[in-house]
Amino acid sequence: MKKVLVGYVSRTGNTAKMAEFIAEGIRFSGNEASVVKIADIQSEKDLEGYDGYVFGCPTYHRDLVGSMKTFLFLAQKQNMVGKIGGAFGSYTHSGESAQMIFDTMQHVYKMDMVDLGALNLKEQALAGDEGTRACQDYGKAVGQKFS
Numbered sequence: 377m378k379k380v381l382v383g384y385v386s387r388t389g390n391t392a393k394m395a396e397f398i399a400e401g402i403r404f405s406g407n408e409a410s411v412v413k414i415a416d417i418q419s420e421k422d423l424e425g426y427d428g429y430v431f432g433c434p435t436y437h438r439d440l441v442g443s444m445k446t447f448l449f450l451a452q453k454q455n456m457v458g459k460i461g462g463a464f465g466s467y468t469h470s471g472e473s474a475q476m477i478f479d480t481m482q483h484v485y486k487m488d489m490v491d492l493g494a495l496n497l498k499e500q501a502l503a504g505d506e507g508t509r510a511c512q513d514y515g516k517a518v519g520q521k522f523s
Contacts, residue, residue: 378407378427378522380460382515383414385444390466390499391434394511398430398464398495401515407522409515414443420453428460430518431481435465435473444473448480461487462518464495464511471496490518 382399386392392413399409407428414431417423431451433444440448461481465474474494482489495514501507 378460378519379425380407380409380428380430380518381423381426382409382411382430382432383417383447384411384432385414385434385441385447387434387436387441388499390502391432391464393502394464394466394495394497395432397508397511398432398462398515398518401512401517402519403515404512405516405519407519414447417447417450420450423451423454426459427522428518429456429481429487430462430464430515431477432464433473433477435467435469435471438470438472440473440476444477448477452484456481457486459487460490460518460521461485462490462495462514464497464514466497466499466502468499471498488521490514490521492517
């Protein structure tokens, strides 16, 4: 069983919901998932001991939330080369954040990213079963990369 950290920032609770559903999918795949607010990660040492990482953030004014930008610089200090990764985000209008995180993890951190690309859901999709299933399926896809 592999351990995956699902780290997120959420302004309205929607990205937090996504994090929980993605963690469920990781667990469905037979792996362990820890869901953590990035505000609770104080140093790169808090990122040690995981086999995979999934980071999420809502899009705010066509950009990442400031605390996610700061976190990504902190996370870069932890050597994640070759580790399994994924990225997700919620949005109301534009939705750029998930892809920005995905690209950072893939090209800067040199991680082995999930084949599905970034998971990006409009906030209203989270109110129904379709949004829940999309998040769980994304988590399963992350977990299956360990096979």
